[in-house]
Amino acid sequence: MIYVKTTVPWLADVAGAALLSWGLASGVGLIAGHATGPIAAPASGPSPLLLPAALILGGATLRAAAAFAVDRLAVGSAQALGRERRRRLWSALLGEPLTDPLSTGESTTLAIDHNTAIENRDVRFSPVRLNAAIGPLVVAAVVAPASWVAAAIMLATLLPFVLGSILAGTAARRASERQLAALSALSGLFVDRITHLPLIRHYGAEARISQQVREATRQVAKRTVAVLRAAFLSNAVLEFFAALSIALVAVYCGFSLLGLLPFRAPETLTLVPAFFVLAMAPEFYLPMRRLAAAYHEKQLGEAAEAALAPFAASPRQPAADHRFDGLHVNDLTLAFPGIAVGPLSFTLAATDLVALTGPTGSGKTSTLAAIAGQLAPAAGSATGMDGSPLPNAAVAWAAQRPLLVTGTLARNLALAAPQATPAEIGAVAEQVGLAPLLARRGGLDMAIDHAGSGLSGGERRRIGLARAILSGRPLMLCDEPTADLDAESAAAVIALLKDLSSSRCILVATHDPMLVRAAGKEIAL
Template identity: 45%
Template sequence: MKAQLKEATAPPLAFAGLLWVADGAGAVAFALGLALAVGALPAAGAAQWPWYALIVGGALIRAGAVFAASRLGAVRARRLKRFLRERLMRAALRTPPGQAASLGERVAAVVDEVEALDGWFARFEPLGFASRLTPVLILGAIAVASPIVALILIGALVPFALVMALAGMAAAEASRRQFDALAHLSGLFVDRVRALPVVLAFQAEQAEAAKVEGAARGVARRTLAVLKFAFLSSAGLEFFAALSVALVAVYCGFNLLGLLPFPVPEQLDLPRALFVLALAPELYLPLRRLAAAYHDKQLGQAAAERLAGVLDGPSAPEPSSAAIEAAPAIRFEGAAVRHPEGPLIGPVSFTAPAGAVTAILGPSGSGKTSLLSLLVGAAPLADGEVFVGEHPISKVRSVARSVAWAGQTPALAPGSIAYNIGLGRTDAPPGEVAQAARLAGLEPALHQRTDGLATELDERGSGLSGGERRRIGLARAWLKPAPILLLDEPTADLDEAAEHEVIARLRDLAKGRTVLLATHSERLAAQADHVVRLA
């Protein structure tokens, strides 16, 4: 995955890295102008404006390079996040049934974990590119003025690099643990918010709050561990940077005064001494910037490892693009379903004739819903085969595009009742939406509401009874022009009169379609053309 990300963002990386190198070149120009301007002060009548111009030019180069590099790094990170989120969404949509992570973990992957890559690619990698070139540039400039100072700085880099390596290895593991804890907290929080009505119904607020609090404390502990290593690495960096600059200052001072206790093959003058002394801190600046962004790298690598599991994990084939225009026969040939850590359902063999109503009758847990879910790719086919016409589900994964579905808990979106009915066919005229509502038996419920079909709902469908939700699902299924109709317990949550009404309308809903309905109701099954009984 990392290779793909770098390939997608390589040109901005090179440009941003070169801009950070240009900041080092600006530092050399600034130090040279400063040294020459000070050296020219004792000379009466010497033109000093070129050195002042060099000072100003070096400062402008540095300011412009830092600004442009930061902007270009942000552009690179934005391009990468867009590239990655597109692939994450595709991977999530193609996750094999039964292997999807929890909602909270998927939200954390698409939002938090992708966002954690920002600092790595916007700051750390361009700075890493520059940190390999800028110190060489500055050391070269220093070596021209004073080879001895260059050797002092190279010697000070050895313990500096050792401290950085040790701190980096410790920080990497701490960052991984912190990111795992943060992803766990995000998933736990989102899933508990999603299940809030159930939590409240069973008065489990205190227990669930304690779980979230424990996860939050775990994130805090791991964050403090990361900060501890960051502090240690920063302290080591500052110590050796200050020590090396102090050594250079002492050497330059004693060399100028001629008081060195040992012989050296050079004698510095004021401009050369000032030049190397001004550049000595600049040798460590790229490395200090890199160290400041090191935490971004650790977070980014931890996130990339987690995201690689999503992108490189098992994926199911794309849904069939073959158009199923006429009601097909549906054949289950030894089909079996096994959800993770669940019992084997099946094997089951039967044929639902084309254009007929087939009822799947059985007790709870017998696998009725799972068999319907096989057709839309929402359940894993463990054995056998299911043919929709001539299309095997093991090859096409899903024929959801050709299916109208009315499930036990119809999904509702914020919007009007009419909008929710029309989700399966967004271009449906208002008259057809109203007709679908009437065929599903929603008219009495609409008459009780002032706005009728324009009544606004939230995502939970607050104010609707279970039966009214089912009717919205039936209306949506009737409105979608699909040759296959799947009904999962369409008469559950309905009283006897309402159940009788739905049964009476079944033939209207089923007209011109192959219908599979899962039910407990013997009365509803009696209206089917074919009945399959599961033990």
Template identity: 70%
Template sequence: MTRIKYLGCWLLDLAGAALFSFGIALAVATFARHALAHTPFAPSRADAFELLGPAAMIVGGALLRALGTYAVDRVAVIDAQAAAGTLRASLWPRLLGGVLPAPLASGTSATLAIDHVGAIENRDLRFQPVRMAAGIGPLVVALLVAPASWVASAIMLGTLVFFVVGMILAGTAARRASDRQLAALAALSGLFVDRVTHLPLIRHFGAEQRLSKQVRQATGEVAARTVTVLRAAFLSSAVLEFFSALAIALVAVYCGFSLLGLLPFPAPEHLTLERAFFVLTMAPEFYLPMRRLAAAYHEKQLGEAAEAALAPWEETPAPPVQMPEATFTGLVVEGLRLDLPGVAIAPLGFTLAPHDFVALTGPTGSGKTSTLAAIAGQLALAQGSVTDAQGQPLAPGAIAWAAQRPLLLTGTLRRNLALAAPDADEAAILAAAQRVGLGPLLDARGELDLHLDHAGSGLSGGERRRIGLARAILSARPLMLCDEPTADLDADSAAAITALLAELAQERCLLVATHDAALVAAANREIAL
């Protein structure tokens, strides 16, 4: 349906071009006849009536072209925005809550969700409308020109063959360059966001120079690949301009020599002034669709490269539909295996009772966080299964997650705590905050109306972890996954959190990744990676 709309708009534009060209040709021929007859063109009523037809054609052709351009832009904007909206609606839940094939940096995730979708939208907006016109436009123009001059039509078609070959060669190079440029942009975005997020830690360890060198190398790579893309784009434009100028020049030379009787061979056709001017004014229209295509070709390459980059994530299973919660019967992990970059977790199996308290331990980098993420359904398993005691997949609504770096949204502390339970009243939110030890923060900085930014500026690492733990408690979900809940806390605060977790184990099941020996000792048992 969209193609039919584009075809109708383009035919309207082409009809306007033909009408405009014919009006120009008639007007020029009228002036020429008066000049050859040595009669001045006086502004009499008869002379004005003689020019009324050509003038109406010129004005009508211009209006038709304007209407066609407006129509195709309107159709393109509506369709491109609708397609991009559908893609975002499908992609964003997968990136935010789907089962990912590998952990994804926030910068890379933002590039996929925003920049890549934007590249596809730009392609649909600029390239798709001119794609059909570029395919059949030159042939239709040649057919329109043929009754006036079949030789000029043949000249146009002859230059088209060499142009197509040149564009194929230039387009292949541009495709590879666009793929490499998008990959470099995604890597730079991930690197930049990650380094900005950990800027205080980088400054603490004096790693500014090393990290600056990494950023310089990444930006240099993007710059080099961008230059390569521009070089390919300029090559495509050069090929187009050369053959366009060649076709127009050959048509102009043929028409001029034919009218003057200077052709070095017998004239193959009788060419009048009206026909010659019509052919000359239509000659630029022959390559106009190709020019429009070339102007949008870069968006086409970026859009296709973005589609290829998004393909693995579009195949990622979508988050399951939230179902009514059943009674939690326990957690069963059988033969769990993860094969991630830098992390390979051997087959792992264990069982947790509904009110169990288990510590997951192992050296840094052994995969504790990845194991929790796999149990939570955020990472795809290379092997094995995660179910409840009855062999059924865990419902997402049964799992509460208290991460090392919990998500913070710009807004009040109340809003951030209530993410886990939007319907919770203020008393419940305040009770959860007090329970995890946020009381001193509330007393010192304005209760639940404390304003936070996305980075948690002004909060310590321990306070950010407490916010995540308070959310998990407020959610009242039967399985809690806690990642280093006592890190960044002093001994007394860590002991208080440990006691709280032991208390929570009377109400629900806890699986805690930790290095804290006291927390391990308080757990019912330990699972070492």
């Protein structure tokens, strides 16, 4: 853990503070003519202030080295934990079943903002966590030989401070959770509305969408003010007890030196020990000051961790390599608000072409997503013929609107097969009917943006189909592969799918009666 790794540097920081404080006290004692013991040096020898100066310099250097070590350890550990967390999270968001669909904005917030919040906590709060617990005790132990009464005063102010911090921290945690939820809602709303900005402008919905964004922004501002209020309360508690502790120690030391205590002095206090105690008094609450300064990061980090908890499980281990022997769907049931699909039960051979049909909105795409492992079913399962889970590497997906990334056509086609050669990519592109596009726009090096600007719906579907073919995976799930195509192009795609079904298992969701007739079996929803 990060806070365990940084314990030794923080102890070195306390040691540096003790050296610096003793150097100051000794120097003041020498100047005032009250030095005793080895500090006092003959007038003819080296300056008696050299040793106090060396202690001050050594203590400051030790503290600087400790702070540097803490920073290096904290940043390195936080980055290592962040890489592992992102690996698990991205695997869950991109390849694991989701019980509830996430918008683009929500996914972005989970993948980026929440991870950043946790890393900030690990860098700023985690390193001072253990030090805040043991640091004051160590300082009190260092002060006790010089003045056990001053150490007792420090410890006496610690208990009410802890109780006050617990109360303030509970309020801060709740406020931070609400703030993070409001930030996630605003991020998701903003990203999704920007994505659909042309459609919003087309229908003249700017005023309504602006009102939604204003309301989400107002909620964020309201939650942020609540967090700041809790943070100020926590700091006020800390500052009150820190000031009280230092003031009580200063009063005791001053009155003891002047002989003005209203009771019999429990110990004999001289200038050098008294000054040392006063110099160390601020160090007693310094670890907790550091903790309070990073407390906001702690609350946001914990709230982010709670939000990521459903995705934080270890990634699904790939199934052991085995030959794909077919698809077995057993009582597969999907449940959404206002609609249910299933239960469905059917079997596909290792080489097959089957059509999944039904009216629009009946759940064809959702059924394909559940078989692909992208959606968690309410009941039932989709497995191999032997009952083993389908590995991700066995399923190829050709969606209605396939993912496009900014780059060349070749790069987009090769997403599922990075090892494919230009010749293989070109051959598959021609197979799916992209030859006219290649001739018209410069071949495989043609530029494509993430929105597929300049591509027709049919061309986008063919890119998805080509990608699925290039992957070489034994189970192909195709969503409306012939939609948006003219009759001749649709017939060519149907012939291609029929040919591929001699070596692969293909399940197509379709409304196309020609494709249904070409399939060996129809599953109607």
